[in-house]
Amino acid sequence: MIAYLLTIVLLLLIAPLLPSFIKALKMRLLFKKPASIWQGYRNFAKLMHKETIVSEEASAITRVAPFLVLSPLLVILFFLPPVVHGAYYVSFVDAFTITGLIALSTFFLMLLGLDSASAFGGMGSSREAFIAALVEPAMVLTIFSVSMMAGDLGVGQAGVNLAAHFPKEHMASFLFAAISFFILLIAENGRIPVDNPETHLELTMVHEAMILDITGIYLAIIETASSVKFVIFASLFASLFLPFGLDYSAPVAIGVFMLKLFAIAAAVALIEVNTAKLRLFKVPNLLGIAIVFAFLSLITFYVLGA
Amino acid sequence: MGVDFLIGLFLATLITALFTSRLYRLIMWYSLNSLMLGILALLIGQELGDTAMLITGVATILIKAIGIPYLLKYLSQKFHFVRQIQPEVKVHYAIILIPAILVFTFYLAEPITHMIHGNANYVAVSISSLFLSLLLMMEHKNVAPKIIGFLSMENALFLLGITATDGMPMLVELGIFFDLLMAIVVINLLFHKEEVKS
Amino acid sequence: MMPTLLVLPALIMFAVSFVKNDKAKFWLPASSFLILLPIVKLFLLPKPYALIGNYLVADRLDTYVLLVSSIVGIGVTLALLTLDKHVKVSQKAYRRFYRFFAIFWIGLTLSILSNHMGLYWIGLELATLSTVYMIKTNHTPAAHKEAWNYMIVGAIAISLVLFGIILMYASAKPILGEEAMRFDLLLAHADKIPSPFLFEMGFAIATLGMFVKMGFFPMNLWLANIERASFYPVAALFSGILESAVIIGFFRFSQIAEKVNYAHLFGFVFVYTLLTIFIVSFLIFRAKDFMRLFSLSGVEHMALIALFWVSGGTFAALLHFGAHAFLKPALFLSTGVLESNGKYRIAGALRGYHGKKGQLFWVLVSLFLLAIISLPPSPMFFSELYGFGAMIDTAKQSHHMLAMIGAVLLLLILLSVIFYRFVAVYQSMKYEGKTEEKKVYGSELAALMLFALCLIALLLPVSIDYLHTIGQG
Numbered sequence: 001m002i003a004y005l006l007t008i009v010l011l012l013l014i015a016p017l018l019p020s021f022i023k024a025l026k027m028r029l030l031f032k033k034p035a036s037i038w039q040g041y042r043n044f045a046k047l048m049h050k051e052t053i054v055s056e057e058a059s060a061i062t063r064v065a066p067f068l069v070l071s072p073l074l075v076i077l078f079f080l081p082p083v084v085h086g087a088y089y090v091s092f093v094d095a096f097t098i099t100g101l102i103a104l105s106t107f108f109l110m111l112l113g114l115d116s117a118s119a120f121g122g123m124g125s126s127r128e129a130f131i132a133a134l135v136e137p138a139m140v141l142t143i144f145s146v147s148m149m150a151g152d153l154g155v156g157q158a159g160v161n162l163a164a165h166f167p168k169e170h171m172a173s174f175l176f177a178a179i180s181f182f183i184l185l186i187a188e189n190g191r192i193p194v195d196n197p198e199t200h201l202e203l204t205m206v207h208e209a210m211i212l213d214i215t216g217i218y219l220a221i222i223e224t225a226s227s228v229k230f231v232i233f234a235s236l237f238a239s240l241f242l243p244f245g246l247d248y249s250a251p252v253a254i255g256v257f258m259l260k261l262f263a264i265a266a267a268v269a270l271i272e273v274n275t276a277k278l279r280l281f282k283v284p285n286l287l288g289i290a291i292v293f294a295f296l297s298l299i300t301f302y303v304l305g306a
Numbered sequence: 307m308g309v310d311f312l313i314g315l316f317l318a319t320l321i322t323a324l325f326t327s328r329l330y331r332l333i334m335w336y337s338l339n340s341l342m343l344g345i346l347a348l349l350i351g352q353e354l355g356d357t358a359m360l361i362t363g364v365a366t367i368l369i370k371a372i373g374i375p376y377l378l379k380y381l382s383q384k385f386h387f388v389r390q391i392q393p394e395v396k397v398h399y400a401i402i403l404i405p406a407i408l409v410f411t412f413y414l415a416e417p418i419t420h421m422i423h424g425n426a427n428y429v430a431v432s433i434s435s436l437f438l439s440l441l442l443m444m445e446h447k448n449v450a451p452k453i454i455g456f457l458s459m460e461n462a463l464f465l466l467g468i469t470a471t472d473g474m475p476m477l478v479e480l481g482i483f484f485d486l487l488m489a490i491v492v493i494n495l496l497f498h499k500e501e502v503k504s
Numbered sequence: 505m506m507p508t509l510l511v512l513p514a515l516i517m518f519a520v521s522f523v524k525n526d527k528a529k530f531w532l533p534a535s536s537f538l539i540l541l542p543i544v545k546l547f548l549l550p551k552p553y554a555l556i557g558n559y560l561v562a563d564r565l566d567t568y569v570l571l572v573s574s575i576v577g578i579g580v581t582l583a584l585l586t587l588d589k590h591v592k593v594s595q596k597a598y599r600r601f602y603r604f605f606a607i608f609w610i611g612l613t614l615s616i617l618s619n620h621m622g623l624y625w626i627g628l629e630l631a632t633l634s635t636v637y638m639i640k641t642n643h644t645p646a647a648h649k650e651a652w653n654y655m656i657v658g659a660i661a662i663s664l665v666l667f668g669i670i671l672m673y674a675s676a677k678p679i680l681g682e683e684a685m686r687f688d689l690l691l692a693h694a695d696k697i698p699s700p701f702l703f704e705m706g707f708a709i710a711t712l713g714m715f716v717k718m719g720f721f722p723m724n725l726w727l728a729n730i731e732r733a734s735f736y737p738v739a740a741l742f743s744g745i746l747e748s749a750v751i752i753g754f755f756r757f758s759q760i761a762e763k764v765n766y767a768h769l770f771g772f773v774f775v776y777t778l779l780t781i782f783i784v785s786f787l788i789f790r791a792k793d794f795m796r797l798f799s800l801s802g803v804e805h806m807a808l809i810a811l812f813w814v815s816g817g818t819f820a821a822l823l824h825f826g827a828h829a830f831l832k833p834a835l836f837l838s839t840g841v842l843e844s845n846g847k848y849r850i851a852g853a854l855r856g857y858h859g860k861k862g863q864l865f866w867v868l869v870s871l872f873l874l875a876i877i878s879l880p881p882s883p884m885f886f887s888e889l890y891g892f893g894a895m896i897d898t899a900k901q902s903h904h905m906l907a908m909i910g911a912v913l914l915l916l917i918l919l920s921v922i923f924y925r926f927v928a929v930y931q932s933m934k935y936e937g938k939t940e941e942k943k944v945y946g947s948e949l950a951a952l953m954l955f956a957l958c959l960i961a962l963l964l965p966v967s968i969d970y971l972h973t974i975g976q977g
Contacts (some may be wrong), residue, residue: 016432042382052316097374168310169310170310170312171308171310171311171314172310172311172313172317172427172431173314174314175311175314175315175318176314176317179318284397284398285325285327285397288325288397288400288401289321289322289325290397292400292401292404292405292465293318293321295405295408296317296321296405296408297407299405299408299412300314300412303409303412303413303416304412304427305427306432320639331887389898413703418699418701418702418705429671429674433667436663437669440660443656443660449652452656456656456659456663457658459660459663460663461678462667463663463666463667466670466671466674467670470670470671470674471670471673471674471677472677474622474670474673475622475682475685477620477622477623478622478623478625478685481622481623481625481626481629481914482626482666484512485626485629485630485633488629488630488633489633489659492633492634492636492637492655493636493655495640496636496640496648496651496652496655
């Protein structure tokens with residue numbers, strides 16, 4: 001139980017660190033002077049002190065939505081597979097619940113974008129809906145396929161099973177699922193080939209457009225939500241597709257897990273440096289690949305058993 | 307396990323190539339595809355203790371993964387190929403078409419998997435990669451991607467050869483390599499005449 | 505010794521193609537006649553005669569096919585002498601044409617004689633790739649496009665064949681080991697193949713590849729367009745030599761498949777060929793020029809041959825094959841004259857011939873035209889009679905008599921459509937249009953005479969007896 005709670009707290013704490021880490025790594029790779037990796041915490045502290053102004057046009061939704069964006073994600077944190085062998089975990093939550101909770105959070109984010117009735121907000125929301133609609137089928141298929149390989153529909157239990165018994169005989173379908181999930185990780189978190197988190201250029205914005213109107217504590221909550229989302233995806237990837245290192249003693253196991261998260265963040269940074277952002281209407285191509293791989297993983301598992 | 311992993315990567319590179327709309331990217335995916343094939347041949351050859359397969363594995367890596375992609379890139383620079391190659395089949399149709407092909411071929415090959423001992427699944431994968439290469443040839447109008455489709459078809463055949471039959475007779479393997487080189491010569495000649503004319 | 509003699513004419517041609525002297529090519533017809541010596545010797549030797557180990561074996565079937573294709577080779581070499589009189593072709597391109605013709609010929613000789621699936625495929629691929637360049641000899645944008653077209657589709661077809669071969673090899677490997685590539689062993693052990701499904705799937709894929717290569721169902725106009733765009737000897741080579749090599753592969757594979765599961769083989773080929781003939785007969789009806797007309801009719805005849813062969817009419821199929829292999833190149837070679845410098849006119853094509861040569865030419869061409877639609881003295885007439893007879897015989901043993909009679913009737917209707925079109929074309933050639941002066945050269949006439957003599961020789965009792973023995977043996 002302690003390890004369980006400790007992991008959740010640690011994940012929450014590490015959440016702002018990962019995006020800053022990606023940013024710093026990217027800047028270093030581009031031979032710029034890197035930003036501090038603590039920048040995430042500094043931003044959070046600054047926003048907490050700032051005065052909160054809400055647009056006159058906005059309804060009550062703007063005041064409620066940020067909390068509703070964050071809370072489903074916080075709930076998911078409790079359902080993640082364990083990082084230490086023998087730790088407490090929730091075993092019954094399946095792919096649909098997790099995808100649904102993420103979708104719920106995205107839904108309130110879109111509402112928030114629409115609510116202030118600015119042109120950018122609406123555009124960002126519609127783009128986000130467009131991407132989310134394509135992400136969800138692939139996400140369900142992928143987690144489902146991995147759960148089948150692990151022999152349990154519950155995501156937590158699947159992580160445990162995978163760590164206990166790595167699916168050597170299903171290596172091909174495991175690989176396809178991993179490729180698909182990694183694409184989803186990039187798409188859902190608004191990283192570069194899909195969305196650029198750093199620009200405020202109207203043509204490219206998706207996530208930024210929706211939150212353009214809010215400041216202060218609300219913005220801090222939304223920023224936290226998006227970094228928590230990244231942590232959720234990264235830790236799902238780490239426990240489902242890199243299921244090793246759970247057998248060590250608790251501190252070492254947690255350390256290995258953190259290393260995995262940073263490795264994933266580094267991979268994302270490398271991809272961001274090496275690719276250009278896709279045109280919005282090219283995004284379905286990328287997500288199409290994800291859907292194809294997710295499906296391929298499932299049928300390879302079922303038909304060929306490979 | 308290693309073989310399974312490589313065969314997954316083989317199929318993955320081919321599927322990604324189907325969605326590519328840039329020529330150099332396509333050549334890169336083809337090169338990776340051949341590389342996976344070469345490593346696969348080396349692994350299986352080592353498992354079976356088959357020297358002939360080890361030799362063909364090395365030849366595959368040298369010729370198909372390095373030589374041909376390099377040559378294609380050279381040719382494309384020399385003859386100014388169109389480098390922006392939009393697939394004719396739209397992506398939303400491809401998303402439906404490719405899984406359909408995969409399901410069809412997997413079920414087509416299902417009875418076979420009971421007959422072949424050992425690497426049974428790979429027959430299904432190679433048949434599906436044959437069909438996917440056909441799709442690659444069909445979905446492009448330009449010549450260069452069609453050539454790459456043809457070459458990946460050759461890869462699919464090679465995969466079938468090393469997995470289904472535990473290696474073809476050496477004579478046939480050499481013949482196939484010889485023909486591949488001849489194909490490249492003819493392709494070169496065809497481009498050459500085109501340039502002379504214009 | 506024997507194999508060297510068999511490829512010697514092609515090798516001489518290859519060597520001569522590097523000589524810059526324009527007169528050198530006149531030696532080629534004489535040298536190509538040399539190929540008949542080893543073939544005659546092969547006929548006299550006891551069969552099967554191993555040429556190189558177990559790889560190249562001469563049995564009754566491939567000796568016959570080799571003879572037919574070699575005669576076509578000789579005829580084309582003769583007609584090639586005056587190619588430059590009918591079309592515009594530079595001396596350099598001319599020599600290149602000879603060079604790739606030589607490679608083509610070597611490849612297909614290898615294919616026809618091979619007793620080894622792998623070697624068969626290698627020969628076929630060699631021929632396919634060299635053809636691409638032969639098509640390209642014609643310096644027009646259309647020919648360039650079609651050369652690419654041929655390259656791509658031919659490569660697909662040939663890859664399908666290899667794919668099928670690998671599957672068949674895999675199916676028989678458990679009992680035969682590396683020897684599972686050999687046709688004769690496969691045939692001998694066909695009923696012991698441990699995984700018939702694998703074999704049948706390989707057979708279906710390989711046959712699909714071969715059918716595509718011959719221009720069957722999905723690719724009907726593909727071959728016609730290519731032959732239209734290239735010089736006429738290419739079309740003659742296709743119909744005479746390439747299709748012989750492809751069809752002998754089909755013969756050998758289907759012999760094995762027949763023992764594995766006859767009903768599946770018959771059903772597959774039956775449906776496929778009927779579909780092909782159905783589509784082709786209407787395409788022929790719409791054909792507006794000689795090349796397409798002849799090329800589509802070639803597809804129709806190859807489909808008939810395949811159908812007769814699987815129906816058990818071995819004799820009919822072989823006779824039809826021989827007749828078609830002589831008639832079609834003859835017609836293709838004569839289109840060079842008929843179209844008189846690239847004008848695609850059908851009307852009046854048979855008029856305007858003067859002198860003895862001209863007279864002889866148009867008589868021969870009309871005879872060929874009437875023979876290709878199986879008017880009685882033509883060998884095709886007899887082969888079709890025997891072939892339909894064989895189809896009915898096959899049906900007698902099963903419960904599908906009515907369906908078979910229906911199919912034969914449908915075939916007859918389709919054939920009569922083709923017949924009607926050819927008669928109309930013939931009348932238009934003879935009685936319509938303007939009279940234009942056309943010149944016939946001795947070499948072409950010699951080629952046509954050669955083909956005509958061979959056609960007559962095909963009907964001699966000796967050759968009919970020989971064909972009968974292939975069916976039994």
